[in-house]
Amino acid sequence: MDGFLSLFEQYDVAGAFWINIQLTFWAAIWSLLLGTLLALFRISPIASLQWFGATYVNIFRNTPLTIIIAFGVLALFGQLFVSLSEDFNLNFFRLAILGLSLYHAAFVCEAIRSGVNTVPLGQAEAARAIGLSFLPAARLIILPQAFRGAIAPLGNVLIALTKNSTVAAAGSVAESAGLMKTMIEFRSDMVIPIFFTFALGFVIIVIPIGLLTTWASKKLAVAR
């Protein structure tokens, strides 16, 4: 037990999880913005935008996240010299957020579209009848109801995003999966306790998200 506790003195486990939380936070915001835009494209009456939204979702939904993150470092940073920050480490942090956001935006888009499907067709027709064009109708009538219907699937995406933030280790971000690898390499006598520590860490982060979104989806559901 003393040996186990000494692990926490030697390695900054909480700090590594904090990086995961930060990654999740920023990627959640960006993917929500991008995903909402894509969902708007997909339900818009303009064929080329519909096509763009569908193509984006199909491409990013079917590309492994590791490849997207590795692309950020090996191609954007390594070959194209893209820099998102003057600070060397912040650059990788932002590249990882970019990759996570692009990937999860596809899932956010589909979650919101499923929310749109919960809005009865009559709502859109009524909006049209009082003279609203597509954008005002989407902003005032469709999306507010769609979001309330999409809270549970959006919660699922957020949970997946939290756990997927460990893939950022492939993009040179010092987060928990990387730290776990280091700890296993140097404390081979404690492999199982280390593994359970990190598994438990994610359970602690993810369960509140699940409880919160389940509660919110019931509380905010549109009564019909």
Place this chain on the structure above:
Amino acid sequence: MRTTRYGALAMAAAAALTLSACGGGGGEGEGGGAEGGEAAADSIRIGIKFDQPGLGFDEGGSYSGFDVDVAKYVAGELGYTEDQIEWVEAPSANRENLLSNEQVDMIFATYSITDTRKETVDFAGPYFVAGQDLLVPTDSDITGPEDLNGRNLCSVTGSTSAQRVKDEFAEDVNLIEQPGYAECVSLMGGGQIDAVTTDDIILAGLAAQEANQGQFKVVGNPFSEENYGVGLTKGSELCSDINAAIEKMIEDGAWEEALAANLEGVDYEPNAELNPPTPAECA
């Protein structure tokens, strides 16, 4: 009735998928190690790296490298022909587990002998003494870790070799971690990375790869001492026989030949004071 039938069909499909997933996973992860259990008497299971050129490298079914050559020689001395060797992939994080679960009999996988590891596994050897060093482009002016201030240094996730450079030699070095050395080397080829750090023999193996030939050099200023040992299950009886085999290999020149053959074309000399090493007493 109809739904029951569909239900049963779905169950059968799910069961089949689960089973096939198990089969696939086992075959891939253990590299045939599972079947080795029954045939243990007339074969030996050896854990090596599959992704480290010059040391342990999977060339599509056949294996090459210095670790592999030493393993073949030792297995030969223990009375096994090459056909009786089953190669098992032993990634760094998995080595202790492979040994304590008896999925392999010995491990030759750039396995440094450390006190922490000795608590869970036994070691024979060392059969090579490596040292942490730097791999840099051929025209680089870097001559040691002190020159790295303000430069970009790459290493793999889960090793602290890069952190050691930052802590002990160059405070202002920029560290980048990648899943494997191949990614580090490709970044260095692109010009965004100034140096890659890990054990010198691993770096030499990377530089010796055909695609990298002539592009990179090992600085040759090692700043640590890593004793590569043969990992054995705790309490294994093979230790003294393996040590005898390693001593014989060094004496009859096969050790030097293997080293030269695997690192051909690279300007690299292993630390001459420490190599070839004398195997330590078995515990």
